[in-house]
Amino acid sequence: MNIAIISPGPFSVPPVNGSSVEHDIDEVTKMIDPEHQVTIYTRKCATYPKSSVEENREFIRYAYKGPTPYLQKIIKHIRKHKPDVILVENRPTYVLALKRHFPKIPVFVNMHSHVYGSTAMISKAKMKKVVRLASGFITNSEFLRRHFMRTNHIPGHKIHAVHLGVDVSPYQEAKLHSSIKKLRKQIGLKEDHRILFYAGRLMRGKGVHVLLKAFRHVSEKDPLARLVIVGGTGYGSNRLNPYVKELKRLSEPLGNKVKFVNFVPSVKMPLYYQLGDIVATPSVWKEAFCRVNLEAMASGKPVISTPRGGIKEVVTHQGSGFIIPPKEWSKELPIIWELLWSAPHIRTEMGKQALMRAKQFSWYATAQGYLKVFENAVAKREAGKQPLQKTG
Template sequence: MHIAIISPGPFSVPPVKGSSVEHDIDEVTKMMDPEHQVTIYTRKCATYPKSSVEENRRFVRYRYNGPKPYLQKIMNHLRRHKPDVIMVENRPQYVLALKRRFPKIPVFVNMHSHVYASPAMISPQKMRRVVRIADGFITNSEYLRRYFMTKCKIPAAKIQAVHLGVDVSPYQQAKLHYTVKKLRKQLDLLPEHRVLFYAGRLIRAKGVHVLLRAFRKVSEQDPLARLVIVGGTGYGSNRLNPYVRELKKLAKPLGDKVKFVKFVPSAQMPLYYQIGDVVATPSVWQEAFCRVNLEAMASGKPVITTPRGGIGEVVTHQGSGFLIPPKAWKKELPSIWEGLWKHPQIKNEMGKHALSRAKQFSWYATAQGYLRVFEQSVQKRNAGRTQPNELLRAG
């Protein structure tokens, strides 16, 4: 089967600046069985050649100067190299042009969140048309699947949930890397310090302000507690915007107990996770999946998170971590923190459970989930083509 995957365009595949959708495209296509030919359409950048081939993956890169010219270049290439199936990543509006140009090729939309299906990104009228003409939808969680079934009236049979994966190897190997000690030293972290770790964008939806307010209570009862916050305002961006200023203001009374680290590329993140003893993801919005939780668990770290969106499909409460509503963090985080250090065997067992849980989310399983959806569609199309010939023979 020849599969064409169209990345959104603003970032490259593989990602240079750590963008999550592009990271997912790269990881899942590596795991697609070698008998399948995969063409990945993505942004041209200085890091990679215009076109390249890696085993059964072909990268075709175009300059991104807006969605319309970017998609037009892709469609011109698709016209010459017609695939068996097309998957659009996180940009449902691309379906409208693709189905006009290629009405007989199955086109799927892989939605990573609700954002690009919202009225701010696509009109309700156009989204209804996308729902009608697309051959199917994939989401990264059952939560997001149910959301689109309700919000966009997508029929249950037309939308499938396939969880994202993680490769635990680099996170486990990082535990023994000499760089971890170097990173801790750079952050003035002593061996006896107990580190709560955050990784992600510094945006209000991620709830970093919730974490800082709750950590203030933690630091009052535990002088050895430290908070390390890794991330920028966006992928590769360390802009000092009003929200980051608010975070710095919240952190100021805590002095050197809070350490801010600017954006770190995803390839280096396995090392940074080793700095922490426990990972916090205080999301206040309805997260579709929250890949940071899975990466933390792959590092064998207990996770303190919220029960928002699809998070509970990954993190098990009092198993691989804790699911605490955002409004309860200020009250509950200090007692959870105290319990983990008062009974270190509990923290260790949770870390083991987290690693075991992470191993259940492999990129190979994600790839197989996508392929099942594609194969069913291609078989259905082929059956429709052969049926008239069979009827003629029968006559």
């Protein structure tokens, strides 16, 4: 099967400065069985050649000067190298142009969050047309699948939940890295400090303000507690926007107990996770999946998260971590913190369960989920081409 995958365009595949959609494309396609040919259309950048081949993956890169010229170049290439199936990553609007040119090729949309299906990004009329024209949709959680079924009236048989994966190897190998002590010293952490760790974008939906307010109560009871916040306003961006200024104001009374670290590329994150004893993901918006939880668990770290969106499909309450509603963090976080440090065996056991849980989410399983969806569509198309058999 020849599979064409169209990345959104603003970032490259593999990602240079990070970007979750492009990271997913790279990891999933590495695991697609070698009998399938995968063509990945993505943004041209200085880091990579215009086109390249890695085993059964071919990268075709174009300059991105907006979605329309970018997609026009892709359509021109697809016209010459017709694939069996097309997967559009997180841009449902692309389906409309693709189906005008390739009405018989199955086109799927991989929705990574609710954002690009919202009325702020695409009108109800256009989204309705996309739902009709697309062969199907893929989401990274059952929560997101049900969201689109409800808000966009996508029939259940036409939308498939396939969880993302994680490779636990780099996170486990990082535990033995010689530079961990140096990194701790660089950030200003002492050997006896107890570290609560946050990784992700600094945006209101991620609930960093909730974490800071709750951590204040933790630090009042535990003088050894430290909070490390890794991330910027966006992928590769450390812009000091109003929300970041608000976070800095909230952290001022805590002094050096809060350590802000700027954006860190994803390839270096396995090492940074080793700084934390416990990882916090205080999301207040409806997360589609929340990759950080999976990465933290791959590092063998207990996770304290919220029940927002698809998080509960990954984190098990009182198993791999704790699920606490955002409004209860200021009350519950100090209690959980005290429990995990007064009974170290509980923290250790949770870390083991977190790692076991992470191992259940593999990129190979994600790739197989995609292939199953594609193969069914291609088989259906081929069956439609077969002439009717005469009877009698």
